[in-house]
Amino acid sequence: MSPAKRRGAGRKPSGGGRGLTVAVTGPTGTFGAGLVPLLQDDDRVDRVIGIARRPFDPAARGWTKMEYRQGDVRDPEALREAFAGADVVVHLAFLITGNASRATTRAINVDGTLNVFRAAAAVGARRFVYSSSVAAYGFHRDNPELIDEDWPVRPASRLFYAQEKAELEHLLAEESTAAPDLGLYLLRPPVVLGPQAVGAKDVLPGPLAPLGRLLFGRPRRLPVPVPLLVPQHPLQFVHQDDVGQALLLCVLGAGPPGAYNIAGDGVLTAADVAREFGALPIPLPAAPAQAAARAVARLPFLPPAAQWVEAAGRPAIMDTTRAREELGWTPRYTGLEALRDTLDGPR
Incomplete structure (x- = not known):
């Protein structure tokens, strides 16, 4: 995202002294496992709305702040209804693997993400938090040895997942110009690991x-x-708990809207x-x-x-300085520790 899109520091939500209402799509996935327990424990968050296609019981997971809403990112009306009253929308629903057709994958990943952003804007949310990927930079020969957020995101040659991530960043930047009151936060993690990953x-x-x-x-x-x-071939990893912490900082508006690279310390x-x-x-x-x-x-x-x-074909190793300095994010796990915690299995 260009510096011009990085509007001023995160603003407090409307509603006086009340805590935040946070809507989360895809709350039961890898990233949700890192974020939702933090929302549950944070006194600045009063209410969490969990949107997923398949029913689940938040209370069974200890998520007493969460209210389940059945919804599909391909259904704009259902999203607007689910997001009613939300100060922040966190979009985590995304298909990476599986047997879905390319058309279905695009309808969920690309069209669905735009639906979520537009629904967040329609209900007056103040912040929109989206998990992009290191893959958005593409795997190009002219990529620098260490990539910071000012380097452009560009479609990969063949990898459709990377193509969609790059395309979505451009599309969200365009959507953001029509919704100036909705702060757009983008996280770019590498492979996310952890015991529930x-x-x-x-x-x-x-x-x-x-x-x-x-x-x-x-x-x-x-x-x-x-x-x-x-x-x-060099690799970066990040632990699901550290992704959750970065997401929480975006939810709280700890730094200005914009893109942030996140990765555990060390390159394997x-x-x-x-x-x-x-x-x-x-x-x-x-x-x-x-x-x-x-x-x-x-x-x-x-x-x-x-x-x-x-x-x-080309390593993509990220510089995480901006997330540390502007969000105040510090990973608890190195990349190696994230891998080992994954191998140790579910907690």
């Missing part, structure tokens, strides 16, 4: 998801050789990750490995799982 169980997308669940389940160590295309390599599983990383010869990756990337019709080969 849905993304961890499905870290291998599409048809490879069962393998991902096997790797992150018991037994968790694989003392076998694992060939790696790019063993030194693919070989480091393999070793954490107890595997023995075996580097493949660089030239054949790169040739194979390029050949896969050039295939005319890549299945969703194979599209992720593009992410291995």
Whole structure:
């Protein structure tokens, strides 16, 4: 988001001395697991509205502030009804993997996100918090070694998830010009891990998801050789609890609206990750490995799982200075600790 979009510091919601009412789409997912307990424990939040397609019992999770509202992000009227009275809307509902068609995925991810933003503006919410991704920067050869928020977000070549994230940031910036009273906050995390991380169980997308669940389940160590295309490929991770804390700071308007990179301290390599599983990383010869990756990337019709080969072509490592200085965010977990906490399993 351009500096011009970064309007003044977060404003207090209307309503005098009352606490915030916060509406959350997708509250039962990975990011919700990090955010909702913080909303529950924060005295500045009086009420939480949880919007999801499938019914769930907030009280069974200890979320006594939350009221469940059944809703679909593809239904604008249902969203406006659910958001009534909300000071802040946090949009976490998003499809990453699964068997949904491209049309269904776009209807939920792109059209649904715009529906949520417009409904938030229609009910007079003061802040809109959206979880974007490091993938929004794209995996381009001219990306800097360390990316800050002033670097442009650009569509990836083949990876549709990254394309949608970049497109949505541009679309939300356009929508924001027509809703100047709705502060737009964008978080750009890398891979989110943690003991309840849905993304961890499905870290291998599409048809490879069962393998991902096997790797992150018991037994968790694989003392076998694992060939790696790019063993030194750098990776950032962030813990779900640290994402929750960043989301909470945006909810409270701790810093000015705008985009914020967040990531745990430290940069790991693919070989480091393999070793954490107890595997023995075996580097493949660089030239054949790169040739194979390029050949896969050039295939005319890549299945969703194979599209992720593009992410291995160019590292995307983020500078998190802005989130620390302007939001006051400090991660509790390093990237390595986030990975290990995931491997330790559900709490």
